[in-house]
Amino acid sequence: xxxxxxxxxxxxxxxxxxxxxxxxxxxxxxxxxxxxxxxxxxxxxxxxxxxxxxxxxxxxxxxxxxxxxxxxxxxxxxxxxxxxxxxxxxxxxxxxxxxxxxxxxxxxxxxxxxxxxxxxxxxxxxxxxxxxxxxxxxxxxxxxxxxxxxxxxxxxxxxxxxxxxxxxxxxxxxxxxxxxxxxxxxxxxxxxxxxxxxxxxxxxxxxxxxxxxxxxxxxxxxxxxxxxxxxxxxxxxxxxxxxxxxxxxxxxxxxxxxxxxxxxxxxxxxxxxxxxxxxxxxxxxxxxxxxxxxxxxxxxxxxxxxxxxxxxxxxxxxxxxxxxxxxxxxxxxxxxxxxxxxxxxxxxxxxxxxxxxxxxxxxxxxxxxxxxxxxxxxxxxxxxxxxxxxxxxxxx
Amino acid sequence: xxxxxxxxxxxxxxxxxxxxxxxxxxxxxxxxxxxxxxxxxxxxxxxxxxxxxxxxxxxxxxxxxxxxxxxxxxxxxxxxxxxxxxxxxxxxxxxxxxxxxxxxxxxxxxxxxxxxxxxxxxxxxxxxxxxxxxxxxxxxxxxxxxxxxxxxxxxxxxx
Numbered sequence: 020x021x022x023x024x025x026x027x028x029x030x031x032x033x034x035x036x037x038x039x040x041x042x043x044x045x046x047x048x049x050x051x052x053x054x055x056x057x058x059x060x061x062x063x064x065x066x067x068x069x070x071x072x073x074x075x076x077x078x079x080x081x082x083x084x085x086x087x088x089x090x091x092x093x094x095x096x097x098x099x100x101x102x103x104x105x106x107x108x109x110x111x112x113x114x115x116x117x118x119x120x121x122x123x124x125x126x127x128x129x130x131x132x133x134x135x136x137x138x139x140x141x142x143x144x145x146x147x148x149x150x151x152x153x154x155x156x157x158x159x160x161x162x163x164x165x166x167x168x169x170x171x172x173x174x175x176x177x178x179x180x181x182x183x184x185x186x187x188x189x190x191x192x193x194x195x196x197x198x199x200x201x202x203x204x205x206x207x208x209x210x211x212x213x214x215x216x217x218x219x220x221x222x223x224x225x226x227x228x229x230x231x232x233x234x235x236x237x238x239x240x241x242x243x244x245x246x247x248x249x250x251x252x253x254x255x256x257x258x259x260x261x262x263x264x265x266x267x268x269x270x271x272x273x274x275x276x277x278x279x280x281x282x283x284x285x286x287x288x289x290x291x292x293x294x295x296x297x298x299x300x301x302x303x304x305x306x307x308x309x310x311x312x313x314x315x316x317x318x319x320x321x322x323x324x325x326x327x328x329x330x331x332x333x334x335x336x337x338x339x340x341x342x343x344x345x346x347x348x349x350x351x352x353x354x355x356x357x358x359x360x361x362x363x364x365x366x367x368x369x370x371x372x373x374x375x376x377x378x379x380x381x382x383x384x385x386x387x388x389x390x391x392x393x394x395x396x397x398x399x400x401x402x403x404x405x406x407x408x409x410x411x412x413x414x415x
Numbered sequence: 416x417x418x419x420x421x422x423x424x425x426x427x428x429x430x431x432x433x434x435x436x437x438x439x440x441x442x443x444x445x446x447x448x449x450x451x452x453x454x455x456x457x458x459x460x461x462x463x464x465x466x467x468x469x470x471x472x473x474x475x476x477x478x479x480x481x482x483x484x485x486x487x488x489x490x491x492x493x494x495x496x497x498x499x500x501x502x503x504x505x506x507x508x509x510x511x512x513x514x515x516x517x518x519x520x521x522x523x524x525x526x527x528x529x530x531x532x533x534x535x536x537x538x539x540x541x542x543x544x545x546x547x548x549x550x551x552x553x554x555x556x557x558x559x560x561x562x563x564x565x566x567x568x569x570x571x572x573x574x
Binding site for chain 2: 037043057058145235327328374
């Protein structure tokens, strides 16, 4: 018999393991570790949302739903999206409810890419972008954004990366892992490029409710979606979900909004692979959209306070850090210590029992930084900052 | 100001320096804001939220519905304030609906509370009637669920 590893498809074999996964294995089972390595809220889903899920189970709503998702949910999504992004989508055929934004990403690449076609996106970025594109036989084309430029994606860099194989520009603002927010002027230029070169824009706006406006970061910022620019709605796939703002990661629920033909193409794959998102999660999501806004804002304010705390402590310990406009991550610059991001993260873990994620897990442009998530209890952040300051002091 | 109050309402033990860190302000600014809130009576006080059962305290607590005769000048205020000043009264609210005042009373045992109601409260001029409801068990108090410690079950590292 052929060795089992030889049975694995070549492109899957070639796929590197997630740097996050590697790091996770080092941390797992160590009780003394304070983890700033998470990528999810520390809040439980608000009770009224959990209660709606329980009620759905009590009523025996345990069936499949429409492939697109419950119509009542899609209607709520349409209202919410129109309010937040100022773009309107028809619930009947332009919204697809998915198992998290991750599934939606997978669907959009599989639906739109022919083998070898290129997707341009910005690094440092979410760990799934590259594999999702590769698994769809597409070709990832990355643009390295820089801390010196506030991790802004420059339209000129996008233009330079465009070839006759380019099909998609993939955006993620606010960005995981940097917390960067794209300036509107630059976003407009990227939109113009998409129109000029007839490209599709896929925009992952999962963190868009978590913005920190004003000098103290306490006021809700203003989110602008590229989908709202003239001529963009018809070429944009807008991805959003419930995990971050509503603290519903475990419900696994996201959605894609796009013109009918694109939605239909994604739905084709979704109906054969996933069939539909879980019914109880969809019922919970309806409640989230109808009544969740005050809780979202309360959580946002809490993140804003922790962001302030971390920014201040980094400044005090002399660790340069970009001031993030959104999400719940800090991406401090550790280059001056002469360590790679992995070495720094390992030493922090081994010597001070604090887990952060090496920036290199988020692509080449992440090297030289580490990701520290502030969606964790204040008290833990305070201890983690003390420990981090101790390491930084030793490193000089 | 709202964010400061929210923090303090959740944990009044936070030092001005910690509050300053979270609010992105200086310690002096925060101290001035708190002083202002106290001066204008927006912050009435600070205390620990105790579950007497778990603390092993001898403790009885009751909600008393009180009906009053309103006075010609001042309505319920004068009498309500008089009731509120008793040490046994922990909270006192004017209510809409079937009675006028909701008076929360605490004591070491049933007798102490009963004595307060029969000797102090119901003998006051203007008090028409009282109905005493003893509290049997605490499920949630001042925003805190009794007996519940939150455990962080998230993966230590995730994307």
